[in-house]
Amino acid sequence: MSDDRHGPDDETKPKRKLSGRARLILLVLAAAVLGGGAFWFMRYQATGKFMQETNDAYIRADLVTIAPKVSGYVAEVLVRDNQDVGAGQPLVRVDPRSYRAQAGQARAQIAQAEASADSSRAQIRQQRAAIEQARAQLAAAQAKAAYDAAEVRRFTPLAASGAESKQQLAQLRATADQSAANVRAQAAALAAQQRQIGTLESQIGQARAQRQGAEAQLAAANVDVGATILHAPVAGRIGDRTVTVGQFASAGTRLMSVVPLSQIYVTANFKETQLALMRPGQPATIAVDALDGTELRGRVASVSPGTGSQFSLLPPQNATGNFTKIVQRVPVRIALEATPEARRLLVPGMSVVVTVDTRSAKGQLDRIREQQERLVERTR
Numbered sequence: 001m002s003d004d005r006h007g008p009d010d011e012t013k014p015k016r017k018l019s020g021r022a023r024l025i026l027l028v029l030a031a032a033v034l035g036g037g038a039f040w041f042m043r044y045q046a047t048g049k050f051m052q053e054t055n056d057a058y059i060r061a062d063l064v065t066i067a068p069k070v071s072g073y074v075a076e077v078l079v080r081d082n083q084d085v086g087a088g089q090p091l092v093r094v095d096p097r098s099y100r101a102q103a104g105q106a107r108a109q110i111a112q113a114e115a116s117a118d119s120s121r122a123q124i125r126q127q128r129a130a131i132e133q134a135r136a137q138l139a140a141a142q143a144k145a146a147y148d149a150a151e152v153r154r155f156t157p158l159a160a161s162g163a164e165s166k167q168q169l170a171q172l173r174a175t176a177d178q179s180a181a182n183v184r185a186q187a188a189a190l191a192a193q194q195r196q197i198g199t200l201e202s203q204i205g206q207a208r209a210q211r212q213g214a215e216a217q218l219a220a221a222n223v224d225v226g227a228t229i230l231h232a233p234v235a236g237r238i239g240d241r242t243v244t245v246g247q248f249a250s251a252g253t254r255l256m257s258v259v260p261l262s263q264i265y266v267t268a269n270f271k272e273t274q275l276a277l278m279r280p281g282q283p284a285t286i287a288v289d290a291l292d293g294t295e296l297r298g299r300v301a302s303v304s305p306g307t308g309s310q311f312s313l314l315p316p317q318n319a320t321g322n323f324t325k326i327v328q329r330v331p332v333r334i335a336l337e338a339t340p341e342a343r344r345l346l347v348p349g350m351s352v353v354v355t356v357d358t359r360s361a362k363g364q365l366d367r368i369r370e371q372q373e374r375l376v377e378r379t380r
Helices: 020-046 097-161 166-227 340-344 364-379
Strands: 051-060 064-066 072-077 090-094 229-231 236-239 256-259 265-271 283-288 294-303 329-337 351-357
Touching: 090 256, 097 166, 166 229, 265 283, 265 351, 283 329, 329 351
Parallel strands: none
Antiparallel strands: 051 265, 051 351, 064 256, 072 090, 090 229, 236 256, 265 329, 283 294, 283 351, 294 329
């Protein structure tokens, strides 16, 4: 059945053709698209494919935890929350009285050791006088013994001839023996007095050792007294302050943190597939979310020696259980090149977008491949 809605002349009706102006516009649009595509491709080949970008990046700082070396009650807190401090500025003072008492006790021990050494020195001087006395007594005893021995020698022939009685000779011999024994006794007494010098000198050495021990205790006590005042090790800003006056602070307990804002940097976690041409020293662009996307300059400072998962509390053990391969991320440290005004607005933890220009390493992958091929050929 034929369709009566169409007349017999519909098939022979001429088709409408595009005007010359329309064709020109289409040609221009096509040329623009092709030109834009060619420009994008050339730009990508020259620059774009060398730009590695990640939004898994944050501002970081090597913050310093403030903790006391000694335990005690907090006597004074010298800073406020979020206060800027300079290096060496006092932050907290712990009650130092017990540590000062320990220092005083060490000083008393030093004085006691000095007094003991002085007493031993005085005894040595006294002992030297006693030695001289003993030496004089020994000399007197030796002189008397020599005289008595001479008398015995003189009376021996007289008694033999009957000119002197044998009884008197016997008395002289007894006296000579007694004098000789007295010489030995005086010599022993002199030796004992001389040995006493060594005993007293050892007492001086003992007192000197006690003094050195007390001085070491005093030095340790003075260190503890100095440690009752906590100073800022670096310039920065106080953060996360938890200490209050009257609180008992145990040694090693965190009281606050000092954030060195002048030394902030960026940690960008790039995918492992983005690191082939990334090298230290390459320029980077940092877009800071908190500054409405304001871009800062930086440079690649270093690349981590391992992925983030390797330094986690529980590193993955891929040899056990089921395994699903995922792209790992490697932390890259970016040094900031920002003005002091910009640095004052940046704090650790802020999100940024980092783009690293890796064109300086262009062609290195080809060289690596060539070197590997030559190595394989040499090992065949």
